[in-house]
Amino acid sequence: MGAGMNPFIHIAYQQLFATLLISPFAFFFERKTRPKMTLKIFFQIFLSSFFGLTGDQTAYFVGLKHSTPTIATALANLIPAITFIMAVLFRLESVGARTKGGKAKILGTVICIGGAMVLTVYKGGVVIRQSSFKWKYAQNTVEKSHNSNSYLGPLLVLLSICSYTAFLITQTKLGKQYEAPYSSTALACLLASIECVTIAIAIDHNISDWALTPMRAVSTVYNGIMYSAVAIFLTSWCVEKKGPLYVAVFNPLLLVLTAILSWAFLQEKIFTGTVVGSILIVVGLYVVLWGKKNELGVIKVEDDDNKLKEADKRETDEC
Template sequence: MGDYLPFLAMVFLQVGYAGMNITSKLAMDSGMNPFVLVAYRQIFATVAIIPFAYFLERKTRPRITWGILFQIFLCSIFGATLNQIFYFIGLKNSTPTIACALSNLLPAITFLMAVPFRQENVGIKRKPGQAKVLGTIVCVGGAMMLSFYHGCTINIGESKIHWEYAEEMRERPSSHEPNFILGTLLIIASCVAWAAWFIIQANLSKKFAAPYTSSALMCFMASIECGVIGIFVERNISAWSLRSSIRLVAALYSALVCSALAFCLISWCIQRKGPLYVSVFSPLLLVIVAILSWALLQEKLYVGTAVGSVLIVVGLYAVLWGKDKEMKQRNNNEETQGEKQEEKDDLELQIFGYSSGNLHVTS
């Protein structure tokens, strides 16, 4: 049963992310400002993560220096504020299916951004490097197709599920007309900000091994940042009200499930199975969201969306395959070097012992 728990945890997490996309889309369709939604998410996430940081890391937490705080501040800007503002505004101007499909660009964008910082090697002469480069190109091509080409509608029938609230939101006249090109570009910008956070977080983790504390501080700083931006953009006090059930559900759900709980589950799964295991579940979110959007939101599926999504997923697995092979080769090389060093040390000990013995006999 223990081997199935990480699998079940990751499937549950993808279902949780899918629910966030649906509830957040409905909340924004009801008139909720995405800046307000992001601000509430950071506030609620801070409150949820603080107990984990206090009880799990109070005895092992390293000293917090000004340099550490500055890196956490950068993480809050890229990993929380810009990432989520771009994503939710992009989601408002597109569909949950498109948003989830474009989110699979993250490994390719992270690879491109990590190369200049020497956190990744291209290695174009080896198969893993070729797979990463080719996968990145395929991902970008799929994103371009998904962004700028719709094509014909794929007739998969109509859903027999009638969610009255979703139908009411869809039929309600809105002053906001979705801009699909703007939406897709903002979601790609969200991936760029997320990738920048990965690079900064990689350096931070080496100096400050307290993930819950750093996450709590990051969310706290992001709460202030998103709150200031939200107040500047939306000055109408009534727009900040959470009396509407869908707005309260969207804010709490995204914070508790997709920030606090997700972080704990991802950290646990990475510890048990490694980061690659977590990454391969990303396309599952796209499938779940596509099904729920069709069933609950009556979302139509276009040829461009389907083909672009498939290209992104294929490119994603090519990048992950290349990264996995590269890590295995690196580990094998380290083990080989370690064995050679041990043999060298043993030989030196034998020579030293033989010389010492001769010296002892001679004396």
């Protein structure tokens, strides 16, 4: 977008490239094991594509165009908290405030969000001075990105966060009923392509705006591969295995990576707040992971006890 590309067209191309990438994997790896498609499953995949690809990415990129990366990143800190609340409401996560695992999940989530806020808001003294490396394109992109709207930008980013959280909830239910991650991702990308192309054509009627310069082509192909195809596939797989909170709690790590890359390529300094916030994020992440592991261990023990009781009952009945 720093090269002047319409964000709606950028996202439309992104979904098209993602569909082309993931479809062969779905065909070759799941053509014999793919479950039967039903209307209910198709509707869930449609919701997944709408919330996770069309809604999330459209609102985020347009919001970013009318805001700043700092504001967008700061608002993204709300993802673990919103996901936790929605997962509890939809009974995909249990609070378990009286158990060790439940307390750890709550405490870890709070620490993660607190660390993210410290990293975003507090600076302190300089720990590492700016890098001597200069990347001309990155500098030009930053200079062009200060077109901010104090209301529209943050509102759209917040809408993107809610859409992404809804995607995690939808994907949790979908993964349990349709165990074909390549196929569901390919269909979601295809549906998102149709949605995004329709939106882009409705908003921008100028055919010349669809031209792909080398920089635009690299950007859309990269985002299509990494941000749509790979990210959605891995997110779907992780949500199916570990649940929505497990995925959402990793989001604040983006702040740490952003700080490191900004120092390396954008000549930004590493401040005390960056270091302290990063440490808190990592600590909070490990606390949540420990809580999830403890919770799964308790569930496994309870399941084993129930199986033993059922076996004893059957033996008693036979006697």
